[in-house]
Amino acid sequence: MLPAWPSSAQDRVVVRVGDHRGFGRVVLVWQAPPDYRLDEAGDQVRLRFGGEIIFDLSAADRLPRNVLELVAEPDGMRIGYRAGARPRVSRRGPSIVVDLLDPVPAAGPAIAPPAVAQPSPAAEVPAAAPPATAAPSRPRVSQAASSQAGRPEPPTPASPPSPTGTAAAAAPPQQGATAEAPPAERAVAAPPAILPRAAALVVRPVAQPGRDRAILLPYPATTGAAILRRGSQVLVLFDSPEPLDLTALRNDPVFAGLEADGFPDATLLRLPLAPPGILRARREAAGWVVQATRPAELEGAAAAADRAMALEAEGGAASRLIIRAAQPGRVVPLTDPQGGLPLLFGTVREAGQHVPVARRLPELDLLPTLLGVALLARADQVTMRAGSDRFLVSAEGGRLALDLAAARPAPSEAMTRSFDLLRQAPAQLLERLRAQQASIASAPPLTRLPLRRAAGETLLALGLPQEAQSLLGLAPGEDPQAATDPHLAALTAMAALLSGRLPQAMALRSVTLPDTDELTFWRSALAAALGDARAAAPGLAATMPLLFDYPEGLRNRLLPMVALALAEAENPAALHRLLERAGPSPDLALPRAIIAESEGRVDAALAEYDQLAEGRDRRSRARGLRRAIELRLATGRLDAGQAARALGATLFAWRDDAEEAGLRIRIAALRQAAGDARGALALLRETEALFPDRAAALRPAIAGAFLAALGEEAPLAAVALFDAYPQLLPADEQGEAALLLLAERLTALDLADRAAALLGQAAARTNGTARATLGLRQARLHFANGDTVASQAALDASAVAAIPDALQRERSILAAQVQARLGKREDAIAALKNLGGAGAEALKQLLVELQDWPAAASAFAGQLRESLPAAPTLLNESQGRLLLRQATMLVLAGDEAGLMALRGDYLTRLPSGPLAEAFTLLTADQLRGLADLPRLQRELDLFRSMPSRLEALRAGGSVTR
Known part of the structure; x- marks a missing residue:
């Protein structure tokens, strides 16, 4: 028992009813949440509120199928329901909801008492009234006899089912049900008759x-x-x-x-x-x-x-x-x-x-x-x-x-549908819309959802998507079921798509409707609106008959979008079919020009584009201008620089974020192709500031323009550009190559110190392999300039734990050479020997610089054994040079025995020429007497001619003697 809820006689409660699948519903709409008492007796539910209530039953003239009577009593409401129905009472905000669940179907014959007319507790019972058996009651709505009850309605006699159906009678219970039973009927509550089912x-x-x-x-x-x-x-x-x-x-x-x-x-x-x-x-x-x-x-x-x-x-x-x-x-x-x-x-x-x-x-x-x-x-x-x-x-x-x-239906009747987008004349659609709006205005709020859906479809059919979206947007505020209704969600997304509100139209992808051809069409149209023409074209081509089955207002809004998607996806067969059925519409000039361009009819396409450029539609005008410029560029009528300037002039012809960002990137690419990489970089940086959400997508293009500008600008201007935007240098091989090239250009201008400083700045901003590579290059520049201390410092500053083996060997060789310059010769020689074959060449050069000829000759001998074949075959030029270098080391070391052995092994394997003559002189016996004077004369003559002949055979390292 809940405490009684005080109420004044002026309070009015609206009663609404509805028929749903599996249950009928009665809703009592209050201004404030009441307390109530619930009584169940037989096939009746009584709600008691402890005060006089005025019930407004005007919206409950047609009862749900499970409700037999709805009677307003002085202190509450009595609801009589069909035998076997199950009542369920709940509270939703300030409203009280009574659901009458459908009876469970019986498996076989059963005996059930029919519903009978219930006596009114307020009626007077005459003492002499004879008992009477009540007939089975019809569904009724009435006010009990009380101070607030109006004039009772006359009873309606029972009648057999009529062969007439009306739109107002959407369910079998008939409108205009009986009012309160007359006194003779409710004088005595007779026991219910048990009739066989x-x-x-x-x-x-x-x-x-x-x-x-x-x-x-x-x-x-x-x-x-x-x-x-x-x-x-x-x-x-x-x-x-x-x-x-x-x-x-x-x-x-x-x-x-x-x-x-x-x-x-x-x-x-x-x-x-x-x-x-x-x-x-x-x-x-x-x-x-x-x-x-x-x-x-x-x-x-x-x-x-x-x-x-x-x-x-x-x-x-x-x-x-x-x-x-x-x-x-x-x-x-x-x-x-x-x-x-x-x-x-x-x-x-x-x-x-x-x-x-x-x-x-x-x-x-x-x-x-x-x-x-x-x-x-x-x-x-x-x-x-x-x-x-x-x-x-x-x-x-x-x-x-x-x-x-x-x-009559169109050929698209074979395609499956999800929506009622009727192909009718505008006058007929407007008449239908007026009828739907009248139905919405007269219907209770909780029953308006299907009516609003139908009216939204009519507005879409008329080509009024903004109005349709507004009308459909009212449904969630009236009916809680609207939030989960897939048809409503799909229609709202379709209206948003036609209105250009693409974020709201994205809901079309996630609606839980069964897959149909019509749903495929609208999802493909959404893909086309998002710019993915290739993904949209197959669905649009397959469902094209649906487009021409739509009414004129809706078809005119969809045709340009569909035609443009087919044109951009290069689907000429489907586009030709569409253009033939659509006729010479001016809204399809752009797709016609695109298809002419794809078929190689350049002059016709340019004529269409130029005509679009003179039109009043700003978006079509901008697209026509841009495509005409691209076509003239592709056919050689414009160069890259001219095309970039022409496209720049159309930049503000139509403001659309996606199109403008793409156009800016295209102009930057044309500027870069025309040799204006710095201008391309400036445009891309401006685009990044205007469209921060596209910064990640713009970074590759910005990095490419920056590297191209470093390569195109003069060395000092390139250095200034790098100092201004060091963060734009990509941390990859391309960035390393660009800096190394810039350093070489500075070195060629005798600006080795500036090149080394540039490499040091770049190495300090990078990590990993790039840091080690740039530090090695900086150390080599310092080493070549004779600044051994700076070279060692550069190596130490760019030391990295994990780098490729080849790079590590190069750094180790340079470190050994630096150690030798600093006077730590033994440590340098030991470090190079530990490198094995990788450090052999550097070791030989170091020994030559130290004038340790015997050790150098021994090092060259090991290389000679590994490089020259053992078979008695003629040596090629590179092998001959290696042999000549070994002979030189033996001469400087004074190793006559080694020279004789070398002469005996390889003299006959050298082809005739400068290499053979030089090797013969270096390995000849020493002058021992007058008998050798003729040979000395020949050797002197040969030595006089050797400088010019051996110029190409000079060794890479410096030789002091």
Whole structure:
């Protein structure tokens, strides 16, 4: 028991109702959260609030299917519900929500008491009133007799189900239910009568050897049926309320997922069945047989038995639509499971009758069916009635805008759809929009979501995406289910895409709708708007028929985007098809020019581009100018410098962040190709400051322009540029090569000290291998200038732990040479010997500089043994030079024995020429007497001619003697 909630007589509580899948809902909307007491008795729920309440029942004139009565009492609300329903009461903010869950289907026959009229606690009971048994009650909404109750409504007598369905009656309970029962009815609460419930009809599989699965529903011959596909489900409606027993289908491979919903005058079956699967029904003596099959698998006789129901438009003051049918059944109004709009089924008692294609009118959609008629009402005044040989569709208080020729479907009907973007004239769409807006204004907020979706689709069809996005954006503030509705999210993203709000349009990629051709089209259009034409082109080309099935307003907004994407993706076949169907539209001039350029028709393309450049559309004008410049550059009519200047003039013709950033990068590349690397660098740095979010993507281009500028500028200007932007030097091999080249250029200008300082600055800003490489180069410059101390300091400052072995050997050799210059000769020689073959050349040069001829001769002898082949073959020029160097070392060392041995081994292996003559002189015997004077004369003559002949054979190292 909660404490009573005080209330004044002026407080008013709005009561709203709604029908949902699996439950009916009653909502009491308060201004402030109340306390209440909950009482349950039989099939009734009473909410007590402890004070006088005024209930506004104007929005609850049509009760949910599980609610039989809604009675306002002096201190609360009484809700009577259908037998077997389960109440669930919860609080949501200031509102109290009562959900009546659907009864659990019984497995077999059961005895259940029907609902009876409940007595009013405020009524007076006459003593002489005889007891009377109450008849089963109809759903009703009433105010109990109290101080705030208005004038009671007269009772409505029970009547059999009418063969007329209206848009206002979206569910079987009829509008205008009975008011409070008269005193004679509620005088005595008689005990409920126990009436036997009808036995369930057993549905069983039908054996069909070699054919598709089928089931038998044992309905009598007077029962009509209708079959309609809605999304991934197939709906089968029978105009009979008998319950069905589906136990025998539990393990059926096709029909195990079949579900049955019972209504007061009909039964709806729902079967999940993926396209292209369909259900066919045929009438047999035992009942209706429903068979699962595919359109391509229909047998000839069965396919020939199908016939399309003829449509006729009847003129006059109130235009009506006549649908011819043999043995029409009844009209059953339900709620569309996809959009929540009224769905009027027209059943037939003879199989083979269907509506093959959709017809779309402002007030209604005539849906394609597999059996019978299905009409989706978009206006409240739409009605459908069954006659003896027809179904008659009309509008109460008005006329239908019938144009059957305009309502014919396009070739895109074979493509799967997700949205109702109707191909109708603007006047018809505006009429439909007015009806939808009126429906939204009169509907309770919690029931407006499907109406807003439908109105948003109409606005998109009219080509008004901004208005559509605004209208759809109101839904989340009214209904909490809107936040998770995938259709609403998709429509909002589509409207944002057409409005140019790409961040909001990105939600189109993540909507959880089933994949369809239409969804593929819109996702491809999003990719095109994002600039990824190659990713968008396949989807756009495959779903192009959908584009031309859209109404004019929407098609005109999409055509330029789609055509431009196909042109940029170089898909000429699809683009030609689009241009042929679109006609000579001025909005497609840019795609026409692009396709002409791709086909090599340069003059035609330039003419189109120049015409665009003179137009008034700023974006098309900018694109035409830029593509014309690129085409003239590609055909040699402009050079890189001229193209860069021309593109620079179009930089502000159209301001778009993505296009402007790309254009700036292109201009910088053209400037760099024209030899203006410094200008390219300046433009790229300006772009980096304007678009900080693209800084990472611009860094490679900036680094390339900086390196090109270092190579193009004069040495001193290049050094100044490096000093100004040292952080732009890339820390890789290209950066090292650029600095080394700059250092060589400075050295060539006799600016070795400036080159060494530059290398030192660069090494201090880098790490790893680059630091070790630049430090080695700096140390070599100092060593060549004779500054041994600075060379050693450069090596120490650039020492790195882990560097390549080859680089480490070079640093070790230079360090040994520095040690030798500093007087530590033994340490230098030992370090070079430890390097093995890698330090042999440096060791020989060091020994020569130290004039240690015997050691030098020994070092050269080891190299000679490794380099000269043992076989008695002639030596080549490089081998001859090595042999001549060894002979020189032996002469300087005074090793005559070694000279004789060398002469004996290699003299005959040298080809005739300067090398052989020089080797002969160096290895000849010493003069020992007068007999050697002639030989001395010949040798003197030979020595006089040797300088010019041996110039090319000089050794690389310096020789002091």
